[in-house]
Amino acid sequence: MTIDFKSYKPADTQLMIIPVYEGCELGPKAQKLDLQLGNVLKERMRNKTKFNANTGQSLHISVDPVHGMQDIVLLGMGKPQDLTEQSVRQLSGSIKNMISSVGESKVTFLADMVDRQKYKGKTLKNEELAAHMMDGYAASTYAFTKYKTKPLAAGANDNENEPRVTAIVDDVLGAELLYAPLKAVTDSANWARDLGNEPPNKLTPMAYAKRIEEEFDNVPNVKIKKLDENDMADLGMGGILAVAQGSTMNPPRIVIVEYDGTGGLNDRPLALVGKGVTFDTGGNNLKPGGSMANMKTDMCGSAAVVGAMRALATTQAQTKAVAIVGLTENMMDGNAYRPSDIITMMNGKTVEIGNTDAEGRLVLGDCMTYIQREYNPHTVLDFATLTGAMVAALADVYTGVFSNDDDLWQKLDAAGKQSQEENWRMPVLHAAFSNAMKGKDADLSNTGSMAGAGASTAAAFLHEFIEDAPDGSARAWAHLDIAGTSRKGGNVSGVGVRMTQKFVSNDIEEKQKVAAPKKSRGGFHMS
Numbered sequence: 001m002t003i004d005f006k007s008y009k010p011a012d013t014q015l016m017i018i019p020v021y022e023g024c025e026l027g028p029k030a031q032k033l034d035l036q037l038g039n040v041l042k043e044r045m046r047n048k049t050k051f052n053a054n055t056g057q058s059l060h061i062s063v064d065p066v067h068g069m070q071d072i073v074l075l076g077m078g079k080p081q082d083l084t085e086q087s088v089r090q091l092s093g094s095i096k097n098m099i100s101s102v103g104e105s106k107v108t109f110l111a112d113m114v115d116r117q118k119y120k121g122k123t124l125k126n127e128e129l130a131a132h133m134m135d136g137y138a139a140s141t142y143a144f145t146k147y148k149t150k151p152l153a154a155g156a157n158d159n160e161n162e163p164r165v166t167a168i169v170d171d172v173l174g175a176e177l178l179y180a181p182l183k184a185v186t187d188s189a190n191w192a193r194d195l196g197n198e199p200p201n202k203l204t205p206m207a208y209a210k211r212i213e214e215e216f217d218n219v220p221n222v223k224i225k226k227l228d229e230n231d232m233a234d235l236g237m238g239g240i241l242a243v244a245q246g247s248t249m250n251p252p253r254i255v256i257v258e259y260d261g262t263g264g265l266n267d268r269p270l271a272l273v274g275k276g277v278t279f280d281t282g283g284n285n286l287k288p289g290g291s292m293a294n295m296k297t298d299m300c301g302s303a304a305v306v307g308a309m310r311a312l313a314t315t316q317a318q319t320k321a322v323a324i325v326g327l328t329e330n331m332m333d334g335n336a337y338r339p340s341d342i343i344t345m346m347n348g349k350t351v352e353i354g355n356t357d358a359e360g361r362l363v364l365g366d367c368m369t370y371i372q373r374e375y376n377p378h379t380v381l382d383f384a385t386l387t388g389a390m391v392a393a394l395a396d397v398y399t400g401v402f403s404n405d406d407d408l409w410q411k412l413d414a415a416g417k418q419s420q421e422e423n424w425r426m427p428v429l430h431a432a433f434s435n436a437m438k439g440k441d442a443d444l445s446n447t448g449s450m451a452g453a454g455a456s457t458a459a460a461f462l463h464e465f466i467e468d469a470p471d472g473s474a475r476a477w478a479h480l481d482i483a484g485t486s487r488k489g490g491n492v493s494g495v496g497v498r499m500t501q502k503f504v505s506n507d508i509e510e511k512q513k514v515a516a517p518k519k520s521r522g523g524f525h526m527s
């Protein structure tokens with residue numbers, strides 16, 4: 001797939017997509033083209049009484065090849081003043097559908113908004129329309145084909161029918177400048193999806209750690225640290241080590257990704273924590289077959305976190321962030337941990353194992369302690385495919401968010417809506433949930449005594465690992481249970497990357513506003 005921006009229509013265009021706005025209003029470029037075509041566009045729209053250019057409607061028109069293309073598709077965009085980054089991304093999916101249904105591979109999109117003045121500047125600019133349309137299209141073409149062997153047809157040229165989508169826009173440079181950071185974020189979300197799709201025999205904790213290291217190699221302002229099982233033992237990380245005990249072949253790893261885009265300011269960082277269970281059998285509390293089916297994606301929290309770091313680093317966001325991912329399998333073996341075992345976590349708390357399948361919280365607990373003690377973050381966000389109860393409650397519609405901080409929740413809510421990775425707030429601080437996680441013979445139990453509310457009791461367990469800052473101030477924390485949203489419609493979604501990038505770029509924008517209150521940047525904000 002190739003995506004480019006040009007100020008003219010490429011000669012080999014097979015299909016041109018032209019946006020049309022509610023009431024069949026055309027932009028200035030489309031009007032000009034319609035004149036050249038003898039008003040065929042307006043006429044066809046008049047004849048098709050059902051076509052009103054509502055959002056997502058389309059109208060196919062064959063054109064005499066003397067006009068330098070074969071087909072035109074009029075794409076309904078709805079009200080011009082209602083178009084947003086999100087709605088354009090959604091509409092972009094239709095480009096993909098047209099390419100596959102019509103079978104054309106050289107497609108052109110005319111980035112042609114209606115006259116902005118008529119709408120008092122309250123519409124997107126052509127460059128914005130072009131950039132977001134192309135980004136949405138690029139994201140919609142994701143496929144995981146790495147392990148499919150190529151068709152062996154002699155002389156077949158793979159590139160021959162590769163789709164090429166060109167956006168026609170006057171300000172090519174402007175569109176390209178807007179597109180570059182969008183592409184960086186999409187590439188990062190796609191990297192997270194790749195990691196989620198990797199099979200567990202390929203993405204072992206060691207292989208995963210190596211992959212993270214390689215991805216950030218030579219990315220400016222990034223430092224990587226790795227901890228192996230001996231380091232974990234030295235640090236007293238009894239949680240992740242207990243989970244890893246049944247893995248005789250594949251020892252655990254912890255990877256820390258530091259990013260400083262502030263040029264060395266003394267700011268406290270944002271911390272991201274990710275559950276990276278590369279395969280969850282349940283351990284001695286073995287999962288039944290059906291429940292184990294998708295457990296290679298039990299590392300999607302960690303993929304969200306390293307994907308978000310990649311997005312921040314490749315856009316060189318002016319912020320400080322640090323991520324930690326706990327990578328391990330949860331296997332059955334003679335050496336595996338058992339129900340009733342009592343372990344000691346890095347923060348000194350003892351945990352009685354009620355069920356070896358409640359392993360994610362043990363991995364996260366140690367990672368949370370480590371990152372708070374080493375980096376003193378102002379905020380901790382943890383991402384995890386933590387509970388089946390979360391899937392039961394919210395399916396793949398919302399990520400469940402448990403937070404001790406209302407302001408942090410508001411920001412996550414906003415970023416979720418902007419990135420179309422929506423969040424739903426869940427309860428966290430009710431004493432009933434934390435009381436239920438008290439152990440009988442140890443401080444805590446990893447399953448607790450409450451029947452039901454499994455997502456909330458898991459969050460209450462994690463809360464035990466959030467520490468006040470050394471100056472006594474409370475630390476803002478949110479736990480995002482992505483057990484449901486890590487897959488959308490059965491496919492690995494890369495959830496968390498876009499949302500976190502938005503969350504951070506909103507924050508940077510907010511700080512810049514405070515620093516320079518008169519400077520309004522308007523339009524789309526990417527950092």
Ligand code: BES
Nearest residue numbers: 298355357358359385386387388389483
């Ligand atoms: N990885 C699972 C949670 C999960 C379930 C993720 C379904 C995605 C889809 C987690 O480790 C787990 O097994 N949780 C248990 C906890 C229980 C034993 C307290 C669960 O939710 O059943």
Ligand code: MG
Nearest residue numbers: 280357358359
């Ligand atoms: Mg489990």
Ligand code: ZN
Nearest residue numbers: 277280298360
């Ligand atoms: Zn798990």
